[in-house]
Amino acid sequence: LLEMRCYLGLLALSALAISDGFRLPTSRSFSPLQSTPKDDLSDPSASESLSNYRASLPLTRSDSSIEQKRTVMKFGGSSLADASRIDHVAQLIKSQIGLGNRPAAVVCSAMGKTTNNLLNAGDFALEGRVNVDALRTLHLATIDEFELGEHLRTEIISLLDELENMLSGVKLLQELSPRSLDMLVSFGERMSIRIMAARLNQIGVPAEAYDSWNIGMLTDSNFGDATVLPSAPETIRKIFADKIDPNTVAIVTGFIAHDPNGKITTLGRGGSDLTATTIGAACDLDEIQVWKDVDGIMSCDPRMVPAAVPISSVSFEEASELAYFGAKVLHPIAMMPAMRKRIPVRVKNSYNPEHPGTVIKNREEGRLVTAITCKRDVQLIDISSTRMLGAYGFLSTVFTAFEKNKLSVDVLASSEVSVSLTLDKKHSVYSGHSLCDDLREVADVKVKNNKAIITLIADVTRSSEVLATVFQVFMRQGIEVEMLSQGASKVNISFIVKDDEVVDAITYLHACFFEDNCLIEMPCPSPEEEYAREFQP
Numbered sequence: 211l212l213e214m215r216c217y218l219g220l221l222a223l224s225a226l227a228i229s230d231g232f233r234l235p236t237s238r239s240f241s242p243l244q245s246t247p248k249d250d251l252s253d254p255s256a257s258e259s260l261s262n263y264r265a266s267l268p269l270t271r272s273d274s275s276i277e278q279k280r281t282v283m284k285f286g287g288s289s290l291a292d293a294s295r296i297d298h299v300a301q302l303i304k305s306q307i308g309l310g311n312r313p314a315a316v317v318c319s320a321m322g323k324t325t326n327n328l329l330n331a332g333d334f335a336l337e338g339r340v341n342v343d344a345l346r347t348l349h350l351a352t353i354d355e356f357e358l359g360e361h362l363r364t365e366i367i368s369l370l371d372e373l374e375n376m377l378s379g380v381k382l383l384q385e386l387s388p389r390s391l392d393m394l395v396s397f398g399e400r401m402s403i404r405i406m407a408a409r410l411n412q413i414g415v416p417a418e419a420y421d422s423w424n425i426g427m428l429t430d431s432n433f434g435d436a437t438v439l440p441s442a443p444e445t446i447r448k449i450f451a452d453k454i455d456p457n458t459v460a461i462v463t464g465f466i467a468h469d470p471n472g473k474i475t476t477l478g479r480g481g482s483d484l485t486a487t488t489i490g491a492a493c494d495l496d497e498i499q500v501w502k503d504v505d506g507i508m509s510c511d512p513r514m515v516p517a518a519v520p521i522s523s524v525s526f527e528e529a530s531e532l533a534y535f536g537a538k539v540l541h542p543i544a545m546m547p548a549m550r551k552r553i554p555v556r557v558k559n560s561y562n563p564e565h566p567g568t569v570i571k572n573r574e575e576g577r578l579v580t581a582i583t584c585k586r587d588v589q590l591i592d593i594s595s596t597r598m599l600g601a602y603g604f605l606s607t608v609f610t611a612f613e614k615n616k617l618s619v620d621v622l623a624s625s626e627v628s629v630s631l632t633l634d635k636k637h638s639v640y641s642g643h644s645l646c647d648d649l650r651e652v653a654d655v656k657v658k659n660n661k662a663i664i665t666l667i668a669d670v671t672r673s674s675e676v677l678a679t680v681f682q683v684f685m686r687q688g689i690e691v692e693m694l695s696q697g698a699s700k701v702n703i704s705f706i707v708k709d710d711e712v713v714d715a716i717t718y719l720h721a722c723f724f725e726d727n728c729l730i731e732m733p734c735p736s737p738e739e740e741y742a743r744e745f746q747p
Contacts, residue, residue, distance in 0.1 A: 278310050279496045284317040284464060284486035288503050289560040290402060291322035292348070293355040299501075300409045302563050303459070307415065314450060314493055315425075315460040316417075317486040318406055320398025321348060328373075328395050335380040342377070346370050349401050358408040366401055373397045388433035392466070392476045399463035407461040417459040422485060423468035425449050425460065426492075431469040435478035438467070443492035443547070450493050462489065480541025487540075487555065491547035498548055500540060501560040506568030507532065507539055510582040514713055515720045521581060522566070525573035528580050528667045529555075531702045535583045535620075535665040545570065578675060579723040580667040580701075584712055588620065588632045589639060590658040590692060595627040597652060604652065605629065611648040621663055621695045621704045630693050632663060632706060661692065662712040663704050666719070670700045680705065682730045683718050 283306070285299050303316060319325075327345055334341065349370070353363050376394065380386050386394070403419040410417035426445030429436035454460050464482025467475050477484050483500055490498035504512075505520045507529070512518040524532070526549040530542040540555065548555050548570075558567035595604045608629055612619065617639070622631040639645050639657050646655050668676050673696065680703075684691060693706035707715055722728035 278312050280493075281311050281313050281497045281499050282315045282317065282486050282490040282493075282495055283311075283313045283499045283501060284482055285319065285501050285560060286482065286503075287319045287322050287325065289501055290318060290320075290406070293352040296321070296352060296405060296409055297356070299560060300406065300413055300415070302501075302560060303410065304413055304415050305563070311497075311499070313459050314454075314456070314495060315462050315486075315489050316406070317462050317464040317482055317489065318399065318402045319464050319482045320395075321352070321402050321405075324348070324398035324402070325395050328398055329391075331373075331377055332380060332386050332391065332394050335377040336384060336386055338381055340374060340377045340381055342370060342374050345373070345397075349405065352405055353408075356409055356412060358405070358412065362404060362408045365404060369397055369401055389473060392433045393474045395476060396463075396466045396474045399466055403461045403463050410459060410461070415459060416455075416457060417461050418454075419461045420463070422463045422466060423472075425454070425462060425489070427462075427467040427485060427488070429467045429469055429475045429477065431471065431473065431475065433473075433475055436467060436469065436475035438477070438484070438488055439470075443488060446489060446492035447494075450489075478543075480544040483540045483544035484547070487544055487547040487553075490553055490555075491551040494551065495553060498553055498555045500555060500557050502557060503559065503561055505559045505562055505565045506557045507570075507581065509580075509724050510716055510720055511584075514584075515717050517720065517725055519724060520565070521568050523569045523571060524580055524667075525701070526570055527573060527701050529570045531665065531667055532581055532583055535585050535663060535702075535704075540570070578669055578672055582716055582719055582723070583665050583667070584716060585620065585634065585663040585665075586709055586712060587635045588661050588663055588706075588709075589635075590661045590706055591631055591633065591639060592656040592658070593629045593631075593649060594654045594656075595652060596654060607652050608649065611645055614648060615643075615645045617645065621693070621706065623693055623695045632661065632693075658692075660709045661706055662709040663706055664712060664715055664719075665702050665704045666723075667702055670696060670703065673703060676703060679722055679728070679730065680719065683722060683728070684715065686729050687714060687718060689715050 283303065288295075289299055290296055303313065306313070320328075324345060331340075331342060331345075349366050350363065353366060373394075376390075380390065380394075400421060403421075407417040407419035426442055426449045428439045428442045428445065430439065450460070462485065464485040465477055466481070467477060467485075469475050486500060487498055489495075507521045507524060508518040509515075509521060510518045526545055529539050530545060533539040533542055533545075539557070545555065552572060555570040556567050557570070559565050593608055597604060604627070605624065617633060617637045620632040620634060622629065624630070633639060639655075641657075649655055666676060666680070670676075681691070683689075684705075684707075689707055689711050691705050691707060695704045696702070705715075718729060722730070
C-alpha cells in the first residue's frame with residue numbers, strides 16, 4: 211500500500227511538472243533532497259521554465275545587487291489605525307525589503323486607539339457594564355476587508371471572547387489590579403500582530419506572529435512599568451539565531467512581556483520603542499527603525515512654529531534631552547539598548563516613507579543649535595535659606611524633603627544660600643503642601659505658577675554664541691528670563707519664562723537659528739576660532 215501511494219504521488223508530481231513546462235529526472239535514485247542531475251540543467255528550455263516558475267512564486271525578494279541592511283521596524287498605533295493603514299504598512303514593509311531593508315522583526319502596537327478603549331472598558335466594567343462591540347467591529351472588519359481566512363477570524367474571536375470573560379470577572383469582583391490592567395491592555399497588541407502577519411503573508415511576505423515572551427522578552431514583576439531583565443537580550447539573541455527562520459519576518463507585540471512567573475507585564479511609557487531597541491541590540495542589527503507620523507525629529511514643534519524643519523541626525527544625548535523636555539522622540543529609556551550597542555535609530559514617517567527621516571547616533575560636532583523644545587505649565591519654586599551664610603546641610607535638607615514628598619525636579623539652579631527649580635504640573639506644590647512644612651525651619655519657599663521651560667539643544671562649548679543671540683532677542687522683545695540652567699549633559703541650555711510668552715520666544719529664536727531671518731545680527735566666530743574648531747585634534 212505504501213509503495214502504491216508513493217507511485218501515485220510520483221505520477222501526480224510528474225503530471226504537474228509536465229503541465230508547468232519542465233521535466234523531472236528519470237533516474238531511479240532521484241531524491242528531492244539531492245541536486246538536480248546535470249543533464250536536466252543543460253536543457254535550456256527546462257532551465258528557462260524553472261526560472262519562470264520560481265519568478266511567478268508570490269515571494270518577496272530584494273535585489274541581490276542592493277546592499278542588504280538588517281533592521282527591526284516599529285509601528286505605533288496611529289500607523290495601524292484601521293484596515294487601510296494595516297494595508298499601507300504591509301505594502302511599506304514589502305517595498306522596504308525590495309530596497310534592501312530586511313527586517314528581522316517588526317514590532318507592532320495595538321491598532322489605533324485600542325489601548326485607550328481597553329482601559330475605558332475596564333473602567334466601565336467596574337461600573338457594571340461589559341461591552342467590547344467597538345473593538346470586535348474594528349478587528350473583525352479588518353479581517354473581512356482582506357478576506358484573511360476563517361482560521362485567523364476564529365483566533366481573533368477567541369481573544370475577544372477571552373477579553374469579554376475577563377471584563378465580566380472585573381464586573382463581578384469589582385477589582386482591577388495593576389496585574390489585571392496589564393493583562394487587559396495586552397489584548398490590543400496580541401490581535402494587531404496576528405492581523406499584520408496574515409496580511410503580509412497574503413501579499414507574499416513570509417511572516418509569523420509572536421507574542422513577545424515567545425521570543426524571550428522577560429521583565430521583572432513591576433506591573434505597569436516593568437523593567438527588562440538583564441538576561442533577556444541573550445535569550446532573544448539565541449531564539450532569533452536558532453528558532454526563527456531568517457527569511458521569515460517575525461511580527462512581535464510591542465509594549466508587553468512576561469515576568470518570570472509567566473504573568474503579562476507592560477513596559478510603561480515608550481514600551482513598544484523599548485521592545486524594538488531591545489531586539490535590535492540583542493540581535494546586533496544594522497539599524498533600528500521607528501516609524502511615526504512625522505518626518506523624523508523636527509527643529510521645534512511644527513504646531514507652534516510652522517517653519518519647523520526636519521533634522522537629519524542627532525546624538526543619543528541630544529535625543530534624550532529632547533524627549534525629556536517634551537519633544538515627540540523615543541523615550542530616553544527606550545534608547546538605552548541602542549546607545550549601549552551603538553546601533554543607529556532612524557525615526558521615519560509611515561505616511562511619507564520616501565523621506566529619509568532622522569538618524570539618532572553617536573554625537574556629531576559642528577551645529578550651534580540642533581533643536582528647540584519646551585515644557586509648558588510648570589511651577590518655579592524659589593527656596594532661600596534662613597540660616598547663617600555658609601551653614602552646611604542646606605542642600606541636603608532641600609533634596610531630602612523633595613525625596614520624601616516624591617517630587618521630581620525638571621531644571622535646577624543653586625547657590626550657597628538658595629535653590630531655584632521647576633516642577634511639572636503632575637507634581638504641583640500649593641499653599642500648605644507638606645514640602646513647605648518640611649522646609650519651613652530652614653528656608654523661605656516661594657511658588658510661582660504659569661511658567662514654561664524653553665530648552666535649546668546646542669553645542670554648549672559655544673554657549674557664549676548661543677546666549678548672546680538669545681538674550682539680545684529676548685531684550686528686543688521684552689521677554690524676561692526668570693531662571694537659567696545649563697545641563698550637566700553639555701547639550702542643553704534652559705530658560706524659564708512666562709508661559710504666555712513661550713510661543714513668541716520660540717518663534718523668534720527659531721528664526722535666528724534655523725531660518726536665517728533673525729531680528730538681530732548673529733554673532734560670528736573669528737577665522738582663528740573657526741580654524742581651531744575645524745582642525746582641533
